[in-house]
Amino acid sequence: MKQYIYGVDIGGTNIKLGLFKENTLELIESREIKTPTEHQEVSIFEHIALEIQTMNQHHQISFDDLLGIGLAVPCPVKNGFVQKCPNLNWQTMDITKNMSLFLPGNVTVKVSNDATLAALGENNSLERPFQNAILFTLGTGVGGGVIIDGQILEGGTGLGGEIGHIPIPFETDELCGCGSKGCLEQVCGTKAIFKKTRLLAQTLPTSIHLDHLTVKAIFDAAKENDPVGLEVVHGVAKAIAYSASILAVVLDPEVFILGGGVSKAGQFLVDLIEQYYQPYARFHTGSVPFILAKTGNNAGIIGAAHYLKK
Numbered sequence: 001m002k003q004y005i006y007g008v009d010i011g012g013t014n015i016k017l018g019l020f021k022e023n024t025l026e027l028i029e030s031r032e033i034k035t036p037t038e039h040q041e042v043s044i045f046e047h048i049a050l051e052i053q054t055m056n057q058h059h060q061i062s063f064d065d066l067l068g069i070g071l072a073v074p075c076p077v078k079n080g081f082v083q084k085c086p087n088l089n090w091q092t093m094d095i096t097k098n099m100s101l102f103l104p105g106n107v108t109v110k111v112s113n114d115a116t117l118a119a120l121g122e123n124n125s126l127e128r129p130f131q132n133a134i135l136f137t138l139g140t141g142v143g144g145g146v147i148i149d150g151q152i153l154e155g156g157t158g159l160g161g162e163i164g165h166i167p168i169p170f171e172t173d174e175l176c177g178c179g180s181k182g183c184l185e186q187v188c189g190t191k192a193i194f195k196k197t198r199l200l201a202q203t204l205p206t207s208i209h210l211d212h213l214t215v216k217a218i219f220d221a222a223k224e225n226d227p228v229g230l231e232v233v234h235g236v237a238k239a240i241a242y243s244a245s246i247l248a249v250v251l252d253p254e255v256f257i258l259g260g261g262v263s264k265a266g267q268f269l270v271d272l273i274e275q276y277y278q279p280y281a282r283f284h285t286g287s288v289p290f291i292l293a294k295t296g297n298n299a300g301i302i303g304a305a306h307y308l309k310k
């Protein structure tokens with residue numbers, strides 16, 4: 001009986017593994033291992049297979065009991081292939097094949113982008129999942145994932161859902177890691193938020209401690225009407241709202257889900273985004289709600305498990 005699924009989220013620092021029940025997709029156990037740094041085109045898959053073996057033994061199950069393994073990876077993926085992965089030392093590679101080399105032949109492997117699968121994980125964890133959903137992951141970088149008609153969007157080359165690189169025509173001419181200027185990530189990524197806070201603090205009064213900057217401290221200050229905090233937070237909300245309005249007329253989502261560390265600012269951020277979103281929104285897209293993500297760091301493994309089961 002194929003009663004279990006593994007969802008695996010491969011990051012630059014850690015690899016997270018989750019063992020799920022096949023029927024309910026209930027998470028039985030999750031573990032984290034360090035991402036190996038040498039020969040990553042082989043070692044990552046070897047370490048995953050070994051950890052799965054250990055978890056199997058712990059739960060007295062075998063590879064025959066697995067429906068398969070879903071992998072979330074931090075780079076554009078198309079049909080299991082990656083061209084280049086900036087976060088890992090991977091070049092043109094068949095990820096599915098490389099993972100399968102370390103598994104018995106009857107174990108299915110499915111792979112896609114981590115933020116895309118996080119969107120699936122978040123959406124499918126809602127009490128009533130939507131058929132069309134867009135996730136913003138607001139962290140050090142800004143990423144995202146798109147679910148259209150119940151399916152994940154990879155696009156022609158796997159770049160689908162790279163929301164962090166939508167051009168924002170106001171707020172910044174900061175150079176982005178992608179080589180362009182004015183990307184959403186250069187307004188809403190943690191690094192950009194800290195940089196702007198420090199810059200504004202040179203000319204505006206603030207109670208924010210610049211030596212120990214955290215996103216939480218900046219948002220907390222904004223809630224207390226701190227001039228610097230307010231300016232930064234409004235900039236973030238406006239840029240998210242603007243990019244959401246573009247996505248809305250192209251993809252016609254039923255919901256925007258906000259995840260990642262920055263979204264811990266909570267309802268305060270949601271309310272601000274909605275306030276900026278209304279004037280940008282066209283047709284009836286103004287009624288698309290913004291909600292906060294709920295699965296935290298588990299979104300990737302949950303999404304990978306859901307993707308495998310599909």
Ligand SMILES: [Zn+2]
Pocket residue numbers: 164165176177178179180183185
């Ligand atoms: Zn960019």
